[in-house]
Amino acid sequence: MSTELIYADATKLAELIRTRELSPVEVVQAHLDRIAAVDPKVNAIVTLADDALRNAKEAEAAVQRGETLGPLHGVPFTAKDSIDTAQVLTQRGSPIFKGRTPDTDATAVKRLKAAGAILLAKTNLPEFSYGIESDNLLSGRTNNPWNLEMTPGGSSGGESAAIAAGMSPLGLGTDLAISVRGPAAHTGIVSLKATHGRVPMTGIWPREPRRFWHVGPMARSVRDLQLAFSQLSGPDGLDGFSSSAVPFDAGIGGDRKRALRVGWLVEPGYGPIDRETASTVEAAAEALKAFGHSVESVRIPALERDFGFDVFSRLHVLEMKPGVQQITAGHDESEIGTMARFMLSLPDTPAADYIDAVQGAERLKDGYADYFSKYDVLLTPVLPTPSFKHGQSELSINGTATSVMGIMNVTSHLNVTGLPGVALRFGTSSQGMPIGVQIVGGWQAESTILHVASQLEKISPVRELRPVL
Structure with missing residues (x-):
């Protein structure tokens, strides 16, 4: 097994297959x-x-015949097990769905296959995709390749761990409040949560409520995110949230010579942030000055008025409980995991609080709109702390105990508002765990944030690090 091959990115593998230096079967x-x-x-x-x-053999034959090849021809990819894959088990992390085999692919899977990619495997997740650890009654717990005692996060933790460990060059994850960006930061890979609706959720579960759900690429390089997103984006006529109002610029960054206005923010507005994480964000901000960008520390008053994770929680609890109740009704308790039990135990949000949360979401959108009228990019942490040991209910951040659920404090803002964000590793903790930064753009500004992410990637002090297994 070639280490160089298993840690090559999808773009490089596609190039080597196209030039017949590698065969899809080998890959x-x-x-x-x-x-x-x-x-x-x-x-x-x-x-x-x-x-x-x-x-793979069919893909190799197509190369030999000189056929026109898709941009990902012969490249393997993996998909989170909440994403439907035709004739391949999709069990959603629950004994309730054990043995479930869809007849059709989710739109995102269809699009990667249409680009020539080959489905390799399905990856682990928490029950129903609800959870910040990828652990369930059906397939057990996923470990972080950097330290097996640590979590790779959730809910796309199986996907992030597979890519970080060289088992897959490219993957599909879903994101409700954290779930492609948090796991990417935990394991040192890259991921993109695009503007809400840019990639259809058709064939991905849970389908309702979809106001916060996203599907996005997870990969080993920023250029892979760009390539995958160029294939994934656009409406499919089935998901009413999907939109093509602004076509994606497949060349990263559009006008790459223009200096950008970049603000960076750690606190206030996102809750307590670990000092090593804060230092990593500040280092990334300072690094962007080398590219001629205008960079400064900022505050966003709306984030100090309405806390994104609180808004998200008050809205989503009331919206998701009926679905969980319907799914679990009539099933033996042995088939229902800890997370579903927890969700069912949560009190309903009172109507007045729900309405205030709806208005809070609108105030947050207005606050970010005001920010992006003055700046092109916002640089933040992905998570308030690096990865931690499995099963923790509390974290100590700068000496203060806080609920482990607080790791969604930064990422959930982008789900509430629908803004796009890229997660990218830019540091390492004192325990040797990856630390990521989040590059946020205005609505449908994926090209801009991928451009900035690619610049940070070039000068990242940790770009070549790999876990030892």
Whole structure:
């Protein structure tokens, strides 16, 4: 097994396949071998796609015939197990759905396949995609490849761990409040939560309520995010939230010579932030000055008026409980995990609080709109702290005990407002764990934030680090 091959990004693999320096069969087999070698320790993979090698052979034959190849031809990818995959188990992290095999692919899966990519496997998640750890009654707990005693996060933690460990070059995750960006930061990879509606949620569960749900790419390089997003974005005629109001500029950054106005923010507005994380954000901000950008510390008053995670919680509890009640009704308690029990135990949000939360979400949108009328980019933490040990209910941040649920304090703002954000590693904690930064843009400004992320990636002090397994 070539280390260089399993840690190559999807863009490089596609190039080597196109030029016949590698065959799709070699690439798929190398990743299958890597899964066999390291997944017993990590437990990121829940199901292998039985036809992956057959599809790789067909892809190789297409290369030999000189056919027109898609931009991801022959490149393997993985998908979170809440995303439907035709004739491949999609069990949603729950015994309730054990053995469930969809007949059709989710739109996001169809689009990657149409670009030539080959489904390799499905990855682990918390029950129903609800949770900040990827652990469930059906397939167990996923470990962080950087330290197996630590969490890779949730809910796309199996996906992030698989990519970080070299088991997959590219993946699909979903994001409700944290779930592609948090796991990416925990494991040192990159991910994109695009503007709400840019990528259809068709074939992805739970489908309702969809006001905060996103699906997005997770990868090893920013250029892979760009390439995947260029294939994923756009309406499918089935998801009413999907929109193509502003076409995605497939060339990262559009006018790459223009200096950008960048603000960076750690506190206030996002709750307590670990000092190492805060220092990493400040270092990334300082680094952007080398590219000619105008960079300064900022405050956003709306974030100090309405706390994003509080707004999210008051809205979503009332909206998601009926669905969880319907799913679990009539099932034995042994089939229902801790997270579902917790959600069912939560009190309903009183109507007055719900209405205030709706208005709070609007105030947050207005606050960010005002900010982005003056700045092009906002640089923030992804998480308030680096990864932590499995099963923790509390975290100590700068000596103060705080609920572990607070790790969604920064990321949930973008779900409430629908703003796009990229997660990118830019530091390392004193315990050797990745620390990420979040690059946020105005609505539908994915091109801008991918451009800035690519600049930070070039000068990242930790770009070449890999976990040892």
